Amino acid sequence: MADNEQATRAPESDAQERPTDPAVEQSVFPGDTRAQQGPTMGEHCTTDRPAPTGEKPSGELSKLGGIDCYITKPTDYPHAPSKLLLLLTGGTGYKSTNNQLQADKYASEGYLVVVPDQFNNDPAPNSVDMAEVQQDTSWLESIKLKTAEGIKSFMIDMWLARHTPETVLPLLHKVIEGAKEEFADAVANGDGIYGIGYCFGAKYILILAGENADPLAAQSQGTDEEQGAVKKEPILKAGAVAHGTMVTKEDLEGVRAPVYIAAVKDDPLFSEDEVLTPGRRAMESNKVEHEVQVFSGVPHGFAVLGDYDDAKIKQSQTQAFGQMLGWIQSH
Template identity: 55%
Template sequence: MADADIATRAPESDAQEDVQQTPTPSAPAEDQQSSTEPAKMCDDCVTDRPTPTGQGPTGEIRKLNDIDVYVSKPSEYPHTSARLLLLLTGGTGLKSTNNQIQADKFASEGYVVVMPDLFEGDEAPNSTTVDAGQAAAETTTSEGRSTSTTTGSSFLDTFKIKAAETAKSFMIDMWLARHTEEKVLPLLHKIIDGAKDEFADAVSYGGGIYAVGYCFGARYVLLLGAERKPVAAGGFLGGGSAAAKPADEEAGADAASNGPHIKAGALAHATLVSKDDFEGLKAPVSIVCVENDPLFPDEVRKHGEDYLSKSNVEHEVQVYPGVPHGFAVVGDYNDLHIKEAQATAFEQMLKWLQNH
């Protein structure tokens, strides 16, 4: 597939202004673009947009290999064959209605969708959590108006905003420290083992397992699609830590565990991806990107494209302008251009899976 950047029809709009004005807990975009450190997460990764009117989930939350999962199936399954799809969410997690509806959309297209709880019930702290604490600290006038509306309190307002941003950044950092690669990948391997057992027919029909990932979950599509040496606890599976040591082969690490664990994957507006995460990637991938996205810097994306081209890994990359990070997940946007881009991104990812 061609690896040139392809834009959707969505033009630059007031949505772009929304992206620029939305405060994030991380550094300014220009600093992040040049930084070698992984980008942090923004509000779009940890806070749901309103659920579109009239929509609701149709699947069920249950256990698979002792892990909570949301399972959504085609209406005619198992009488009609279906492929198996692993859906990896952003920080909003398993119980997000929008994430569940996203899984249902793929199920309606002929996939048995397994969406695991990547965070074991510990979803990312969102802006509502932090703002509630900020609101509690505010006093109101007898007229019911916040004192922050007065000129004299402008300094206090600024202080409160900065304090809330600092608290939010700290909470996200602590959350990320609890959900590292060493914790998430073993959980995904358990899910894959369970899915191969329970949904063997779907795995066989598709010739393997497919995967889609959004925000936090997008990075793990890359990792699951790669051929990587297993490492002992405390190390990283991939190109991350120089101190990582190969796992003891006598402890059960064999060639089959090296991956890739998926047949093909698609990912949208990834976060926390480093250049090393493309190393060893073998599975064909479709990548949905947001223009000028500090959470998935151009330098990281371009490195990935170059690596995949040189490695002869089939891939496509499409860059969507004028949309906020997180736009591809189900959610209600007032801007028509964002809605159109969301539908286009879904079709991009779906067609890639169908063609592989």
């Protein structure tokens, strides 16, 4: 487990907190109040870090199940066997250079990686450029700053309202079915599909690793008052996620496939008390193989590929990649 020193908050990890009445404000996810969720997304979810110097993506843009995807393969595929890996990104989406380079890193380890456009050509809105809003003591500049922050928060809320399980999961299922058909050899070689998720994508990897992997289909079949909703086997063989956003304890309670979770200490976007701890207890009770590693001294979003000046963050980013890769390799 990473050290337990106090976590720091970098600008890219600031949560979009809104001082409203939690008793009445509703979540964008049906059934959850904002009080249950806490803050929603941070800067890292909408803006990429600088890409590593001199690196260019090696994959290609294609379609699976009619959905746009970034697909990257091992250099010796199909002459050498590969395994299929579904990689779900944060809000910057499948066209982000950093997300593509991150997928390439898994491809270099022998995985055929599919990064779907889970946002249907609608990635998260970029944060308002604050460079022109000078933070000084003048009342006019203070108003400018608050206005820019308010616009940014409003845009993110509107974006989240457009991208819920009801819209995201059907896209993912189309991609998965398309991948099973086009890359049947990789699915068979891995005896299933593996999943990696960062930030926004982490929630959906956990859902796909659970007994409610297709909750919409279960709802369409109806429910039994005594047995509850129809349950299905997880779609993923194993999954690994880093610093999830919008994850609920119910997502973790439903997990049935082996999962690794990289979390950030004192992370307001992935609450230890309200989400992680009860989720771990549920996985233990359900005898689900899992591992949780808490990183301190790093911002939320640290595991997403991107350049940092802080050596501590760089080291933790490399460590998280190694842990996530090792987890899926061992399953």
